[in-house]
Amino acid sequence: MAQKPSIPKGTRDFAPQEMMRRNYIFETIKRVFEHYAYKPIETPAMENLSTLLGKYGEEGDKLLFKILNSGDFLNGVNLDICEDDDKSKRLSTIICEKGLRYDLTVPFARFVVQHQNELTFPFKRYQIQPVWRADRPQKGRYREFFQCDVDVIGSTSLLNEAELLNIIDDVYKKLNIRVVTKINNRKILAGIAETIGFPDKIIDITIAIDKLDKIGLEKVNEELSTKISAEAIAKLQPILLMKGDFLEKVETLKTTLTHSEIGLKGISEMVELFDYISDLKLYMPCELDLTLARGLNYYTGAIFEVKTLDVAMGSVCGGGRYDDLTGIFGLKNMSGVGVSFGADRIYDVMNELNVFPEHSIVSSQILFVNFGHAETRFILPLLKRLREKNIACELYPDAVKMQKQFNYANDNHIPYVAIIGEDEIKTSSITVKTMQSGQQQKMSVEHLIDFLAQK
Amino acid sequence: MAQKPSIPKGTRDFAPQEMMRRNYIFETIKRVFEHYAYKPIETPAMENLSTLLGKYGEEGDKLLFKILNSGDFLNGVNLDICEDDDKSKRLSTIICEKGLRYDLTVPFARFVVQHQNELTFPFKRYQIQPVWRADRPQKGRYREFFQCDVDVIGSTSLLNEAELLNIIDDVYKKLNIRVVTKINNRKILAGIAETIGFPDKIIDITIAIDKLDKIGLEKVNEELSTKISAEAIAKLQPILLMKGDFLEKVETLKTTLTHSEIGLKGISEMVELFDYISDLKLYMPCELDLTLARGLNYYTGAIFEVKTLDVAMGSVCGGGRYDDLTGIFGLKNMSGVGVSFGADRIYDVMNELNVFPEHSIVSSQILFVNFGHAETRFILPLLKRLREKNIACELYPDAVKMQKQFNYANDNHIPYVAIIGEDEIKTSSITVKTMQSGQQQKMSVEHLIDFLAQK
Numbered sequence: 001m002a003q004k005p006s007i008p009k010g011t012r013d014f015a016p017q018e019m020m021r022r023n024y025i026f027e028t029i030k031r032v033f034e035h036y037a038y039k040p041i042e043t044p045a046m047e048n049l050s051t052l053l054g055k056y057g058e059e060g061d062k063l064l065f066k067i068l069n070s071g072d073f074l075n076g077v078n079l080d081i082c083e084d085d086d087k088s089k090r091l092s093t094i095i096c097e098k099g100l101r102y103d104l105t106v107p108f109a110r111f112v113v114q115h116q117n118e119l120t121f122p123f124k125r126y127q128i129q130p131v132w133r134a135d136r137p138q139k140g141r142y143r144e145f146f147q148c149d150v151d152v153i154g155s156t157s158l159l160n161e162a163e164l165l166n167i168i169d170d171v172y173k174k175l176n177i178r179v180v181t182k183i184n185n186r187k188i189l190a191g192i193a194e195t196i197g198f199p200d201k202i203i204d205i206t207i208a209i210d211k212l213d214k215i216g217l218e219k220v221n222e223e224l225s226t227k228i229s230a231e232a233i234a235k236l237q238p239i240l241l242m243k244g245d246f247l248e249k250v251e252t253l254k255t256t257l258t259h260s261e262i263g264l265k266g267i268s269e270m271v272e273l274f275d276y277i278s279d280l281k282l283y284m285p286c287e288l289d290l291t292l293a294r295g296l297n298y299y300t301g302a303i304f305e306v307k308t309l310d311v312a313m314g315s316v317c318g319g320g321r322y323d324d325l326t327g328i329f330g331l332k333n334m335s336g337v338g339v340s341f342g343a344d345r346i347y348d349v350m351n352e353l354n355v356f357p358e359h360s361i362v363s364s365q366i367l368f369v370n371f372g373h374a375e376t377r378f379i380l381p382l383l384k385r386l387r388e389k390n391i392a393c394e395l396y397p398d399a400v401k402m403q404k405q406f407n408y409a410n411d412n413h414i415p416y417v418a419i420i421g422e423d424e425i426k427t428s429s430i431t432v433k434t435m436q437s438g439q440q441q442k443m444s445v446e447h448l449i450d451f452l453a454q455k
Numbered sequence: 456m457a458q459k460p461s462i463p464k465g466t467r468d469f470a471p472q473e474m475m476r477r478n479y480i481f482e483t484i485k486r487v488f489e490h491y492a493y494k495p496i497e498t499p500a501m502e503n504l505s506t507l508l509g510k511y512g513e514e515g516d517k518l519l520f521k522i523l524n525s526g527d528f529l530n531g532v533n534l535d536i537c538e539d540d541d542k543s544k545r546l547s548t549i550i551c552e553k554g555l556r557y558d559l560t561v562p563f564a565r566f567v568v569q570h571q572n573e574l575t576f577p578f579k580r581y582q583i584q585p586v587w588r589a590d591r592p593q594k595g596r597y598r599e600f601f602q603c604d605v606d607v608i609g610s611t612s613l614l615n616e617a618e619l620l621n622i623i624d625d626v627y628k629k630l631n632i633r634v635v636t637k638i639n640n641r642k643i644l645a646g647i648a649e650t651i652g653f654p655d656k657i658i659d660i661t662i663a664i665d666k667l668d669k670i671g672l673e674k675v676n677e678e679l680s681t682k683i684s685a686e687a688i689a690k691l692q693p694i695l696l697m698k699g700d701f702l703e704k705v706e707t708l709k710t711t712l713t714h715s716e717i718g719l720k721g722i723s724e725m726v727e728l729f730d731y732i733s734d735l736k737l738y739m740p741c742e743l744d745l746t747l748a749r750g751l752n753y754y755t756g757a758i759f760e761v762k763t764l765d766v767a768m769g770s771v772c773g774g775g776r777y778d779d780l781t782g783i784f785g786l787k788n789m790s791g792v793g794v795s796f797g798a799d800r801i802y803d804v805m806n807e808l809n810v811f812p813e814h815s816i817v818s819s820q821i822l823f824v825n826f827g828h829a830e831t832r833f834i835l836p837l838l839k840r841l842r843e844k845n846i847a848c849e850l851y852p853d854a855v856k857m858q859k860q861f862n863y864a865n866d867n868h869i870p871y872v873a874i875i876g877e878d879e880i881k882t883s884s885i886t887v888k889t890m891q892s893g894q895q896q897k898m899s900v901e902h903l904i905d906f907l908a909q910k
Contacts, residue, residue: 044466
């Protein structure tokens, strides 16, 4: 006998209930994007490997799923290379020209460069598609997962950053998830690193600042001493000791970074952005957070990370400003800013908080019991009338035992069951059972239509 | 300099206007599916090759996109096989365990078998996802394209076939495309082949019948003589000469197939289905068409094909009854029936007929001109109020020349532009320009909200 089939590890099937809830998330996010005039695009699942390789670091290259060339892919290939130590790597570049997309950002940059003459800038786009990574699967980490990206490219205005914060605020308010958005600016981080004389230690410094609350100033300085000089640590102290509200922190930064042009630029960007935030009267709190660095190297200005307040979960959204994303494909001076919503984590958070609205599960409103051929032919035109009134309904296809048909209604969350037997056909009436209460009532066809249309 | 980037041949980018129109098609189809209580599922892009291989014939196997195993895929592989003639084929089975899905039917069968204990039967599902085939790309044929499949599995009732016809009727009526649905039954075809003594010549016989109109009876019989015996051709004549309406044709078939049990079963199924069709009062015509065979071998009962009446295009939808689809994965006696809508062809037909409704292109309703910082801070809270009323709107992010901002509105099909300068701020009013007519009018914020909410 055939073995029970399975799917590749790290991938998932989505059954109806999960799909409906996921669609609820995607639809909510899409509606918000469209309110802000972002437009949908889609790119192919497969990109040329030349588009993908070298864009995600050496680790990223290893995580790309490569697609075997079609047909006689070994034809003309000199297999002598198969003696080498890195034979797998070398052969893969010869027998694979395509790979599955790893994120939506690089395909978006490729799209903008390729179609630059057809686009109007600033170009505001959103894109909701799966991406694939050959990561080791573990809880919450999949080899196929969805990203919801929203970006504007071709404008340096900080109003775009403000708009994205507004979008984040709207999305989580609509999804009923309380969040806080942490904001930093890469230029401030660069200014700090420059000021203390270690421009390549940005990451170490942010990691150290991040540990302040947990291990205290003394231990942080101790750790830093393995990375940077004593003089640099001394210069960093005002920032480590920084206290107070947003404006006080800004003053400390201004004093500390007074000789760093890029640092001061970052501070002025941050101040302007927080001005907009106060105008927008956002529902969520936004906080300046100097510990926020974000991994990807292409960010050059504001960076964002959104965390849920009620569930311990990594970030549920993040992004930032990149001044030269399309440069890798030859189009210079295209500044952009964008954020990416993690649909899988949002799903997990909503599940844990139990905040999916009831209407996110779509079913038919009413099931018609099947008693056999004569009753069926009475019911078919009736179904048509209900659907014309936008009422989702169905007839059980087989004339099986009543109990089985009622079980079907229960399993599918169908709130009403219509019973039409000989008596009902004679009197042109319908017995309607409310599944939750078990109550039954007889009504005319017109009454039934009104009754269901009101729900 | 970097070369202008490109995408793999046979794949496509979808720009905003095309995306919106495609989404209009998908949304319309989904809404209909849901009216009939079909439920969404999704399966991973990658399936194990053991799931896919051998399900689409030898040709299909060649068209599968295979995914290279991650990491050191050649480790432990004996490369002696690379001396063989079919070395590419043999090596691919060793270095690739996964492939991209080729259609939605086999993944659906796999899904049903894998999750059989979690599902309630009859199980009504729809699935809208891309599929990939390494076909030679040509006009209208892509290597990545979307299928919209709707199936019910676990019920043998012909009411399911009737329901699918109802769905087809609704979809094309809503999309404003006139179609005809051709219906045949594999059991009738089997009955004919059995009756004339050539059970394996079903395809040749349907091809011959199909040519009747074009080349005439004499030439058809001539062609048939190279495939089947003279006696068989004689027995086939009543069917080739068959005339009249549905009932007359049924009578001819009954007489001809009187000794074929399977043929008579097919005829009685066809009669029952046409009874339901007449009850349903469909908008589209449905025709018995004995020339319809459809390629896939798993069909066992009714088969459908939908053709547009106003544009020459292949079939825009097709499907049928399969009695043993899940048998390939070890689950017997699961009869199902389903159809698949071809979104790409539907798009092309609608484009050619120019029947996309205007509202399928979504844009913001109003663009606010950006004159600089002071005006901007007046506008930000206003945008928030509009969006709370579900009005899509945007502020141009940069304070550039008016003409550039107006061009942006035109390019993005934005019907109104709001001009708020010093004067307007003083009087708390807004000048609104209707882009199509060029007319301008001044109004209060409240008036603007009402004005746009009504559109």
